[in-house]
Amino acid sequence: MATSSFSRGCFVFKPSAKKKKMAVGLERYFTHGCEGSESSEVRFKICLDLWNKVKMETEALQDELNRNILDSLLEFTRKCSSTRDHSDWASQMRASEIPTAALVLGVNVPDHDMTFQSLSDLLRHSVTPHVASLQAKECAALKHLMKRVLERLMSTVVAVGDEEEEELQQTDTELQKSVHCSLTALCDWYISKTKKSSCSTPGKKRSSSVVDGQHQQPPVVIIFKDLEAFNPRVLQDFILICSRYIQRLPLMFIFGIATSPSTIQHMLPNSVSSLLCIELFQSLSCTQHLTTVIDKLILTSSFPFKLSGKVMQVLVSIFLYHDFSVRNFIKGLQLALLEHFHSQPLSSLCCRKNEARLNVQQLGPADLERIRQLPSFKRYLKEQEEQDNLMTDDAHLKDLCQKLIKDLHKYHKNYYPILRCLHCLTSSLPRYPLGKQIRELHLICLEKNVWESEDYQSAMKLLKMLAKDELISLLQTCAEVLQPVRSKKMKNALVQLEELLAKLKLLDAAAEVGPSVEENLTSPVRNLQKKTDLFQLQKMLLEMNESRRSKRMSPFEILRNEAVEFVDSLVKNHLSPPESKPLYEVCYYTSSATVRRHLNATPRTSIQAALSSPYSYIQELKERGNDRRMGSDSVLVVLVDQNQAVYCGVKFTLRLSANNSLKTEDGTVSNAAPDICIAYKLHLECGRLINLYDWLEAYSTVVSAAEGSNPDSDGFGKVDEVKHARFIRAVSELEFLGFIKATRKKTDHVARLTWGGC
Amino acid sequence: MHQSAENETCAPAKSYPRKVVFSICAHIQQREMSPPEPVFVTPAGGGSEQSWMAGLLEHPGYDEERLRRVSEQLSCREVQAGLLLSLMGQPQQYCYPSLFIYGHRASGKSHVVNVFMKDLELPHVTVSCVECVSVALLFEKVLRSFFGCDAASLLPRSPSLSDFVRIYRQQSSQSPAKQTRYIVMEKAELLRDADVNLLPALLRLQELVKDNVSVILLSEIVWDKFRPNTGCFEPLLLHFPDYSKGELQQILSTDRHPSYSAEFYSSYINILLGVFYPVCRDLRELRHLAALNFSKFCEPVAAGKVKEMDTHKLWKNIEPHLKKAMQTVYLREVSSLQWEQMEEHESGALRGLSAHTHVELPYYSKFLLIAAYLASYNPARTDKRFFLKHHGKIRKTNFLKKNEKTSNHLLGPKPFPLDRLLAVFYSVVDSRVAPTASIFSQISSLVTLQLLTLVSHDDQLDTPKYKCAVSLDFISAISRTVNFDIVKYLYDFL
């Protein structure tokens, strides 16, 4: 279970309280410090609804994506358990191998949990009740591994059962105590189990009827979730042991592999891998997974909450550059969602159209004032004539808002289909002028008017060179995209498109009657596809233009131009960036910096910033006052360990000077700064090794100056006991933060662990 | 070696019934007609084998019918079986306290011992040392099978050796052994990693518990590697030599397919051994391969195209198939299930496990891995030359040291500190990267994925050291995907 605490320790988890209470608690967190608290309740409700929807959709999506691979895995387990008890010659002679499924899942380890969860659920449901999943970190030694296996296998069954099996549970625990953990115990248990289930009447046991019907001997499946992390020695021994029991116990393994199947051979010597019968299963790549998630959650008008281009960029780049984890991407989406509803008072309008209309009526004067202040609204007003009226008349403003919200919804309704059309037209062009993935195109469109970009121009030019069959097939897919959209404009567009298509096909028929010159002019784009040399491409384009000009256009060319023109007009009408729409702030979350700060923290940079310019942190602290229940003399800094991401809290004791003159003009160290900051600043001026005594002297001088003692007096810069103690504390804090460490080379020196100076 | 064994057997001043020595002598006398070194010699050829056939295993005290059945099952192991039997002596007599049987994998050690124990119905317990994750398990198993569950439950929670000995004595005084009890320890080499006094105690268990019990250790490793440096009771050594080609042929031919003639199967085994004997002498593996490929061998016969006796045609048919099997199923590149399916559907080449090496990584992970590779294979002092824009005077000529002729790739990866990894990383990655937490966590995920290995373990907080654990091919493929020409940055390829 996760805690919200940074420190390590024991945490008591009481059995979860009533759900309602939970929700209330959550709401309190939400409304606390919430911007524009009047509407916070409504916003909280919308936010929760949306998040639940996201969660449901992603789960459904995950299941759907995994279905193929899970199905084949299930098939494999069934096949293995059914072929086992053949008594023909070959299977007697063959070494009895343990059937093993190597499931290649990719490096996005955080996502695997969900896959394994649904896999074991499915297995339990339709193949065998005996499934145990193992994680490397709980199996450090063979002993632990065996124990986990036995526990999971025996107790899963127990947990399902009724009173009759409760007795069994007792005997089980006794058994386990007396037999320790050996597979013999498991064998005995398994035999008694299968005997029992085959004896019991099928009517009584509904859950195990599948098992009964198919085979008397359901396999025992052991899932190794993260194969790479297992200790090879432990794994080898376990496999060796299992192979001794394979005759009596129908074991089966599933290896979850993050890298590549060849790791099996790296981990297991031939003598061990020869005990396994390995079958490979490849899962969908995580990039494909992301594409579908974006497709379902972001590129859809059914979802009122939107991400701005910048935020989207941050999330996508975290995915591509850092972790490949779809789950983290969705977490990011959740964060944005929460932040949006928390910080944007007008987000009460970010919901379905009808609800939004009601909510407009509920808007208070403060909210209306906020609307008037919205940049997009101001821009809109400038274009309008009668402004004064709107600035004062609330009812009028509400009416206008109704209309604007409606327009925004319409805009979204048209935007996504057209985006898809444009993508399917341009994604097969050579060199992908508008991106290979639809998310790239979406990002371009969010940023600016896409039709003003050079890439768009060249894409249009390339479109004007398509051969007839290509053009027709592309337009047809566009028509399919537009088909299900229920909007007047899209309906119109579809009609026009179909007209164009019909004309093109007619041309086909006409061409068959009299073969025209056009026929032998094969698609130059298709030829281009192969050579994607930029220079050649440009040359080709120029040539095309030349020949175009000189020749009279054929009927096909005229139609083609018409089609491209039509697409162009659609784009210009519907793909304008959201910033141009009034009230877009209601739906779009724009604060990419917040998202980045939360998801991709830079602990080192912030520690260094805190140490070199403490005033900003202390200032902030003062402003917050006791509100956050943080003692005003300490700052909590979260430190991420270099290799293990261990979190620990470090408390600095800050000596706040009364006059608060931490800020110096020239950026040098202020002598009123906290001790650790002074020590830090001084240590930056040193080389690899720091002489502790010199350091202490320098520190003492700075601190003396801060105390306002006379520089000419005798005691100035003298090291007294208090200063000495304070210095030692500062140094040990720096050591704890990983800036210095003791060395064996020179006893009175410490080594610096960071490079670079002031 | 047989010399030393005999010396031990004849060693004086042991308070055990010396029937062992006697029975060896008797054994030798029985085999007067065999070559001069009758006890330990391997039967040389097929001809003499016949004379060793069933019926020769005989010993007073055992049922003759049973002995005949035993010797039927132990073809090609007659010498060892005879010796073992004479060492065991009559059931009620004391046996030598500990026997040590060694030989390569699948040389029939477990087989011989098991056949004896099962078919002669001797009181015994077989324990695999891999399974004994704790000694408690071993003690428990022994007590349970000798004296029943009640005795086993007398053991305290984490029993010591003396607990075991105490309970054993107590139990055996109640039910003393009528016949020798045997404790068979498989994979005995693992006993070396167990508690230091376990092995010595087991070797003289008979003396400790004062009961007619004998411990048989089975191992792939010679006794010399076992002997604790504090010294211990020396067990009797018994070597199981590898099977010769002829013996393999003989053993494998016995499990013929019921619907084909023995000669037919034997000719198949002959062909199979012709292909596989140079690479594999493991009986288990050969039997497995024989089973997997037999259906293919019979195919032309079943289809009526070739006569059973037409060995040449059959050979022509199966040989390429077996060659392919050697590169695939034999190496477990392809599983036996897939192999059989391939046979059925005649589908083309299946990609083996090691063909799948491609790994998809996040962008920065790729660069971290590249940096790790460079740090592992380049000497640290050359970093300046590769990564400093104005490395000034350091020219290629004078910075190549003469004595550094050996390729770093031959020497393997060298450990490097985290600092160096990051420094190289920031020089190779093309954009400015903030030192975020996720960069660091990517390093640790590379470690869990076993693409990097953590070398220094003691000092985790400040200077962890890593090694790069990927091959040049792998890293070249990775760097190609990010348009990074790694060869230019490798000192070995300058």
Ligand SMILES: Nc1ncnc2c1ncn2[C@@H]1O[C@H](COP(=O)(O)OP(=O)(O)OP(=O)(O)O)[C@@H](O)[C@H]1O
């Ligand atoms: N002489 C033989 N006759 C018939 N079958 C044999 C003979 N020798 C060995 N085998 C068979 O070969 C297989 C391997 O033999 P066994 O298990 O005894 O090998 P091992 O020496 O114990 O190997 P390991 O060291 O791996 O335990 C067994 O299935 C056994 O039936």
Ligand SMILES: [Mg+2]
């Ligand atoms: Mg064995």
